[in-house]
Amino acid sequence: MEIKIICHRCKQKFSASTTTEIIICPQCRTVIPNRTPRKQSPPSGGHYGSSIPSLIDNLLKKLCLALKPATAPGLSSFVYPKSCGLDNVGTLGNKRAVLCGVSYKKWKYKLKGTINDVFNMRALLIQYYEYRDENMLILTEEQPDARLIPTKANIESSLKWLVKDCRSGDSLVFYYSGHGLRQPDFEDDEIDGFDETICPVDFLKEGMIVDNDIYKTIVQPLTEGVRLHAIVDACHSGTILDLEHYYDNNEQQWKDNKPPSGARKQTSGGKAYCISACEDDQVAADTTAFSSKTMNGALTYILIEVVKADPDVTYGNLLKRIEERNEKANERGCVGGSRILSRIFGPNITQKPLLSASEQFNVYETQFKL
Numbered sequence: 290m291e292i293k294i295i296c297h298r299c300k301q302k303f304s305a306s307t308t309t310e311i312i313i314c315p316q317c318r319t320v321i322p323n324r325t326p327r328k329q330s331p332p333s334g335g336h337y338g339s340s341i342p343s344l345i346d347n348l349l350k351k352l353c354l355a356l357k358p359a360t361a362p363g364l365s366s367f368v369y370p371k372s373c374g375l376d377n378v379g380t381l382g383n384k385r386a387v388l389c390g391v392s393y394k395k396w397k398y399k400l401k402g403t404i405n406d407v408f409n410m411r412a413l414l415i416q417y418y419e420y421r422d423e424n425m426l427i428l429t430e431e432q433p434d435a436r437l438i439p440t441k442a443n444i445e446s447s448l449k450w451l452v453k454d455c456r457s458g459d460s461l462v463f464y465y466s467g468h469g470l471r472q473p474d475f476e477d478d479e480i481d482g483f484d485e486t487i488c489p490v491d492f493l494k495e496g497m498i499v500d501n502d503i504y505k506t507i508v509q510p511l512t513e514g515v516r517l518h519a520i521v522d523a524c525h526s527g528t529i530l531d532l533e534h535y536y537d538n539n540e541q542q543w544k545d546n547k548p549p550s551g552a553r554k555q556t557s558g559g560k561a562y563c564i565s566a567c568e569d570d571q572v573a574a575d576t577t578a579f580s581s582k583t584m585n586g587a588l589t590y591i592l593i594e595v596v597k598a599d600p601d602v603t604y605g606n607l608l609k610r611i612e613e614r615n616e617k618a619n620e621r622g623c624v625g626g627s628r629i630l631s632r633i634f635g636p637n638i639t640q641k642p643l644l645s646a647s648e649q650f651n652v653y654e655t656q657f658k659l
Contacts, residue, residue, distance in 0.1 A: 384420045384460045386411075387447045389428040391439045391467030391490050398468075402584035404429055406466040406522060409585070413593050414462065417600060418659045426450065430490060439467070441489040441498060448506045455559070457514025462659050463507060466586050469523030469573070470497060478531070478548030485529045487521070504531040504554055508647065511559025518659050519563040522586035524573045526565040527643040535645040536652055538608050543649045561647040564592070564607075567640035587615060588642060596657070604644060605652035611642045 293304055390407035393399045407429055414420035426447045428439040436443060451461050468488040478501070486497035508530055511517055521529050528535060531554045533547050548554065566573035566588035573587065591614045595607055602610075644652065 383456075383458050384418070384424060384462075385451055386414055386420055386425045386462040386464065387428070387451045388425060388462075388464045389439050389444055389447070389467070390465075391488065392430055393468065393488075393490060394430055400467065400584075402586050402589075403466040404431060405583050406586045406589040407464070409593055410464050410466075410520070410589060413596060414659060417596060418460075420462070420659075439489055440491045441495040444487075444489050444498060445502075445506065448503070452507050452510045452515075452517075455510065455512060455515045457512070459515045460659065461507075461515065461517045463517070463519045464521075465519075466522040466589060469521070469525045469529070471525045472497070472499070476501070476548075477550040478552055478554075479528075480546065480549060483525075485525050485527065487523060487526075487529065500529050500531045503529060508532070508554070508556055508561045511556040511561060511647075513558030515559035517559065517561045519561070520589070520592065521563065522566045522573060522588040524567065526573065527568040528563075528645055529565060530561060530563045530645060532561055532563060532645040532647050534647070534649050535643055536604075536608070538612065538641070538644075546645065556647050559647075562604075563643075563645045564588070565643045565645070568643050573640050587618070587640065591615070602657050603653050604650075604655055604657050607657050608642055608644055608652070615640055615642075 388407045388410055390403035392401070392403045407427060411422075411425065411427065414425070415422070426437065428437050428443060428447060430438060432438060436446075448463065451463060455461065465487055470486050470488060471483040472486060474482055474484045485500045487503075488497050489495065492498075507517060507519075519530055523529075528546055531546075531548075533545070533554050534543050535546050536542075537544050566586065588611065591611045592607065594614075595602055595610045599606075
């Protein structure tokens with residue numbers, strides 16, 4: 290017997306068997322529990338209580354096997370707990386991605402576009418850069434698996450997974466859409482005196498993730514022949530990877546971002562690039578200025594549109610077009626469907642994308658390729 294289902298994530302309608310324990314949406318690959326009532330027979334060999342651990346273990350194994358290869362985004366390559374019985378379901382490909390969108394849906398200052406951002410970025414990676422679902426981890430508050438909720442611990446674990454055993458030829462992507470903040474730097478490794486941070490969903494309790502830690506986790510381990518791209522759609526995200534160079538788009542030249550302390554922030558031979566929504570002292574928009582139908586992060590929406598229109602775009606032209614689109618939106622006075630609050634917050638409300646890198650290169654001759 291089949292039942293009719295509407296996916297809570299993408300609203301896709303489809304049918305599934307009533308006997309299937311794990312249902313996966315064919316459109317967005319979200320895992321949907323089958324809550325259809327079924328007759329339960331007692332397990333053989335003892336009381337219910339004494340069999341609970343084995344029942345849980347068997348259910349976890351079924352879940353892991355059900356997610357391979359038709360998996361919810363990223364689950365098949367996640368390093369599972371030992372209780373699952375499968376330490377590493379799936380294999381790591383030479384293209385891996387961690388996509389993280391935090392909406393803070395239980396908060397007053399929630400973000401409405403981050404979930405859209407994540408799935409739009411996922412589609413871009415698959416359609417234009419040949420990434421595969423099984424080699425992605427997608428963290429949002431909508432995920433049914435608690436290990437894929439964007440908590441501080443889960444984001445940190447996902448970043449470690451991203452660079453684990455990286456080797457020459459690997460292309461890695463870290464995408465983040467959410468709140469970003471700053472805090473005083475006490476290690477003398479920031480030119481402006483502030484560390485940049487990203488905010489997990491539980492940051493009020495567990496704390497923020499600081500740029501120093503992001504650098505140590507996903508930049509420093511990059512070995513020769515490995516490329517990492519970070520795309521960070523958040524406020525104060527300019528130098529969020531602590532890379533030693535950033536590109537001044539106005540002066541058309543690279544600038545030094547090395548720590549004043551003399552410490553070096555280098556890779557282990559690989560290359561790291563970061564495109565941030567704005568400079569360290571600016572804020573980023575969650576807006577309908579570019580699409581009247583959905584909320585999106587401004588950087589994410591424009592970057593995807595530019596790449597779709599010109600898949601061979603260079604880094605330099607990509608930055609230029611993002612900034613031009615931002616300026617046009619500001620001229621219209623639309624952020625989040627309302628007038629920009631520049632009169633209150635000052636001129637820094639206007640966000641300018643920033644490119645930083647582990648080494649300098651010709652931005653107008655190098656193709657942007659994830």
